Amino acid sequence: MVYLNFTNLDSETQERxxxxxxxxxxxxxxxxxxxxxxxxxxxxxxLLEEEAMRNLYSYDFVFNM
Structure with missing residues (x-):
């Protein structure tokens, strides 16, 4: 498994x-x-965008390869 945070993702994925x-x-x-x-x-x-960013940084992104 690969563990990434939000900043490690490409811009298209970040926007989505x-x-x-x-x-x-x-x-x-x-x-x-x-x-x-x-x-x-x-x-x-x-405010919505700031809260959404805080929300994203509370996630752990796990990818199975």
């Missing part, structure tokens, strides 16, 4: 995983992020 992570974060805590963005006058999309 980032979009999946955004959907995951939005489904789990989208309303809380939106409320936080409105309360603190922040950009929702920026």
């Amino acid at each position: 995983l980032l979009s999946v992570s955004k959907e995951d974060v939005e489904s789990r805590s989208g309303t809380e992020l939106l409320q936080f963005a409105e309360t603190h006058d922040k950009d929702y999309d920026t």
